[in-house]
Amino acid sequence: MEEERIARLIEKCPTTRVIRQIHAHVLTRLLPISTLSFLLSKIVGFCALSLHGDIDLARKVFALTPNPNIFSWNSLIRGYSLIGIQSRMPFSLYKKLVRKGYPSANTFTLAFVLKACSNILAFEEGQQVHARVFRSGFGSNSFVQTGLLNFYAKCEDIELAEKVFNEIPERGLVEWSTMISGYATMGLVNEAFGAFREMQTSKVVPDKVTMVSVISACAMAGALDIGRWVHTYIEKQMIEIDIMISSALVNMYAKCGCIEKAKEIFKGMPVKDQKAWSSMIVGLAVHGLSEEALEAFSRMEESKVTPSHVTFIGILSACAHGGLVSEGRRYWSSMVELGIEPSLEHYGCMVDLLCRAGLVDDACSFVQTMPFSPNPVIWRTLLIGCQKNKMFHKGEIAGEQLLALEPTNTENYILLSNFYASASQWDKMSHVRKTMKEKGMKAVPGCTSIEIDGLVHEFVMGDWHHPEAKEIRQVLRVISERVSDSGHEPHISDVLHNVADEEKGIYLCEHSERLAIAYGLLKTKSPAPIRIVKNLRVCIDCHEVTKIISKIYEREIIVRDRVRFHKFVNENELFSTVTRGVVTSCGRHPWVRWKLPAASRDVRLTYVVMHAALIGGGGRMPFAHDEVLSHTPAYVNAGQLNATEGNGLNVENDVWIMVVARLGLENEHPVLGYVRPETEQLVPNYLAYEPPTHMYDAGYTVM
DNA sequence: CCACGATGTA
Numbered sequence: 001m002e003e004e005r006i007a008r009l010i011e012k013c014p015t016t017r018v019i020r021q022i023h024a025h026v027l028t029r030l031l032p033i034s035t036l037s038f039l040l041s042k043i044v045g046f047c048a049l050s051l052h053g054d055i056d057l058a059r060k061v062f063a064l065t066p067n068p069n070i071f072s073w074n075s076l077i078r079g080y081s082l083i084g085i086q087s088r089m090p091f092s093l094y095k096k097l098v099r100k101g102y103p104s105a106n107t108f109t110l111a112f113v114l115k116a117c118s119n120i121l122a123f124e125e126g127q128q129v130h131a132r133v134f135r136s137g138f139g140s141n142s143f144v145q146t147g148l149l150n151f152y153a154k155c156e157d158i159e160l161a162e163k164v165f166n167e168i169p170e171r172g173l174v175e176w177s178t179m180i181s182g183y184a185t186m187g188l189v190n191e192a193f194g195a196f197r198e199m200q201t202s203k204v205v206p207d208k209v210t211m212v213s214v215i216s217a218c219a220m221a222g223a224l225d226i227g228r229w230v231h232t233y234i235e236k237q238m239i240e241i242d243i244m245i246s247s248a249l250v251n252m253y254a255k256c257g258c259i260e261k262a263k264e265i266f267k268g269m270p271v272k273d274q275k276a277w278s279s280m281i282v283g284l285a286v287h288g289l290s291e292e293a294l295e296a297f298s299r300m301e302e303s304k305v306t307p308s309h310v311t312f313i314g315i316l317s318a319c320a321h322g323g324l325v326s327e328g329r330r331y332w333s334s335m336v337e338l339g340i341e342p343s344l345e346h347y348g349c350m351v352d353l354l355c356r357a358g359l360v361d362d363a364c365s366f367v368q369t370m371p372f373s374p375n376p377v378i379w380r381t382l383l384i385g386c387q388k389n390k391m392f393h394k395g396e397i398a399g400e401q402l403l404a405l406e407p408t409n410t411e412n413y414i415l416l417s418n419f420y421a422s423a424s425q426w427d428k429m430s431h432v433r434k435t436m437k438e439k440g441m442k443a444v445p446g447c448t449s450i451e452i453d454g455l456v457h458e459f460v461m462g463d464w465h466h467p468e469a470k471e472i473r474q475v476l477r478v479i480s481e482r483v484s485d486s487g488h489e490p491h492i493s494d495v496l497h498n499v500a501d502e503e504k505g506i507y508l509c510e511h512s513e514r515l516a517i518a519y520g521l522l523k524t525k526s527p528a529p530i531r532i533v534k535n536l537r538v539c540i541d542c543h544e545v546t547k548i549i550s551k552i553y554e555r556e557i558i559v560r561d562r563v564r565f566h567k568f569v570n571e572n573e574l575f576s577t578v579t580r581g582v583v584t585s586c587g588r589h590p591w592v593r594w595k596l597p598a599a600s601r602d603v604r605l606t607y608v609v610m611h612a613a614l615i616g617g618g619g620r621m622p623f624a625h626d627e628v629l630s631h632t633p634a635y636v637n638a639g640q641l642n643a644t645e646g647n648g649l650n651v652e653n654d655v656w657i658m659v660v661a662r663l664g665l666e667n668e669h670p671v672l673g674y675v676r677p678e679t680e681q682l683v684p685n686y687l688a689y690e691p692p693t694h695m696y697d698a699g700y701t702v703m
Numbered sequence: 704c705c706a707c708g709a710t711g712t713a
Contacts, residue, residue, distance in 0.1 A: 007705080038704065045705070071705065078707075111707050146708040153709095177709040212710040219711095247711045278712040313713045345713060 003035045010042045016054045019046055023061060033066070040065040041072040048079025055079050070103040074112055081116035090116030091125045098132070105132070107141040114147035118154035126151045142170075146178050153182025176204055181213040189221040189456050208239050215248040222533035222560055223451040224256035243269065247276040254283025257531060257558050272300075274308050282314035290322025297331075309340050316349035320356055328353045348377050355385025360394060376406045380415060387419045395419055410441045447535045448512035452523045459515035466515075468522070475518040476510065482552050483545060511542050513559065521553060529556035 006026060013019050026039050040061060047058035062068055062076050073093065080089040094113040097105060110133055117126035130148060133139050145168050152161035165171075165179050176199040183192035196214050199206060206214075211234055218227035231249060234241060241249075246269045253262035266272070266280045277300040284293035297315055300307060307315075312335045319328030332350060335342065342350075347370055354363035363385060367374050374382075379402040386395025399416040406412055413436045420429035436442075449458045457466070466472060513534050520530035543559070550557045 143708050174709050209710045244711050275712050310712050
């Protein structure tokens with residue numbers, strides 16, 4: 001009786017002060033040992049987990065418990081992994097428990113300790129737990145399974161994650177969500193989309209948590225079509241659009257180039273937290289909309305949301321892109337006043353800001369004020385700054401420092417080589433190249449992706465494993481000839497490639513973005529822009545050629561530069577460069593867009609059927625082009641609208657009907673627009689986010 | 704005896 005009364009008291013306990021009193025009360029009673037153990041475990045649980053939690057108190061109560069039961073152990077383990085610091089405490093507690101041999105670990109123990117291991121990326125430890133899972137026979141428990149899955153996903157071991165996943169016989173909502181989120185955080189966007197489709201095929205209904213990961217995958221890939229489909233899907237399935245979904249959408253639209261749509265969603269958010277504001281500010285900054293980013297920041301302050309270090313990354317890079325030196329300095333000091341320790345990225349932004357403004361000397365003295373010695377990211381920023389501002393001497397020093405600090409990082413050699421080339425120091429350039437060769441170093445190629453028909457294609461320079469490699473090479477050859485005929489002066493990066501490879505067959509070097517653009521030209525014949533996302537390790541300016549291609553082919557080309565420094569693998573060894581530097585010192589903001597005058601656009605409209613399926617957003621996620629076509633019955637007749645039968649893209653409850661016209665061009669199923677059956681209103685353009693003016697002035701009659 | 708897993712920004 002008394003046991004129950006006290007248990008209820010603990011559950012309703014408002015503060016840790018009261019819990020201390022209850023603790024004292026419990027200790028002074030002469031209670032049966034089992035009751036005492038139970039009540040003390042509840043107190044440990046309260047202290048470790050509740051809102052007013054106090055992990056130290058939990059630890060003390062635990063230490064004073066004669067034989068803590070498994071609930072106490074579990075609460076303490078979880079408590080330590082919830083406090084957010086990179087503590088190894090959960091695992092050492094677990095080890096202690098195992099060594100003692102009693103009480104024996106249960107499914108909760110395993111799940112909690114696995115969660116702790118994924119938090120701190122403790123691979124070895126997690127594997128030990130995995131071994132324990134095998135022996136304990138708890139491997140069939142769903143929580144343990146997702147714990148393992150999440151652990152391997154967070155440690156970025158795809159193979160083991162997939163192995164665990166495949167061995168789960170019954171995959172429910174959380175299992176699928178974990179796998180999708182794992183793929184997404186590992187950057188395997190097509191796998192994430194694939195898993196999402198499979199999940200739908202196996203009739204598991206996704207929820208908002210699932211969708212956040214899917215949206216995030218779209219953002220990473222710059223996959224706008226899929227992103228829009230997902231957005232429509234969420235609305236149609238009436239999945240609650242909470243603050244997480246909204247921020248993910250804001251981020252997605254911004255990353256995919258639709259900053260207007262991002263702003264619209266952001267505006268409609270009833271509550272905006274720190275991450276939501278940060279997403280918006282970073283999005284604006286990335287688009288070069290410096291003033292708007294700063295405006296957003298002041299509105300954020302007005303609404304009393306404290307900015308985070310990420311917010312300031314956005315702010316500082318906005319200042320850098322806008323050339324706002326004094327503002328940047330001011331924000332820097334207000335950041336320091338807020339108690340945010342400037343990190344590597346912040347210094348990177350600031351150095352970038354000064355270099356862009358031509359204040360390389362100031363940047364150098366700023367670097368000297370840093371509390372720690374400059375790291376490679378800083379030297380790289382300075383090197384690029386010196387290159388842009390033609391400061392040969394200082395640049396050379398930065399280059400030397402860089403090589404001294406990171407002699408095994410290939411990207412540094414490439415940067416230095418480019419630097420010398422830009423200063424026409426050919427001897428020094430070939431010396432750098434020679435050093436690389438001697439050391440057996442190969443450049444880690446850049447990678448560019450393009451989304452076509454719902455599939456994200458990644459192109460790596462020099463990698464011709466793409467199934468349509470032959471066709472792409474042909475297109476590239478034609479592009480090359482046409483660019484050459486246009487009288488284009490080869491850019492330094494084109495020259496470099498030819499020097500390096502001594503292959504002069506193709507006038508233009510086969511940079512990954514050229515491959516992506518060539519593929520875009522090959523696969524799409526509409527006036528829709530070609531959007532590519534560049535993932536490079538170093539800044540290589542290839543935009544002159546892109547501009548010319550855009551002009552020659554009368555296609556708008558939108559490029560997103562994402563200069564990414566991360567861990568990467570070279571042929572011989574794993575480098576430990578894990579610095580995520582915000583270094584985009586290319587003298588422009590990361591979004592580049594070449595708009596063509598409307599009149600010169602190719603108005604022959606040949607949207608593939610896929611797009612209609614994508615915008616439908618009704619049921620199962622459409623994916624491969626072929627698959628969509630197989631869902632598309634014979635209603636695709638020349639100029640005919642068949643509003644009743646077949647319903648075209650049967651994505652289950654799809655309510656959209658296409659207006660289709662055969663234009664006699666390469667694609668069999670050109671799509672001009674869509675009609676809503678309820679209203680018979682023509683929805684002029686699935687690109688509702690961009691002015692559709694060019695779509696209907698081609699003289700085609702749309703029903 | 705009590706509980707637990709998957710989610711957004713650089």
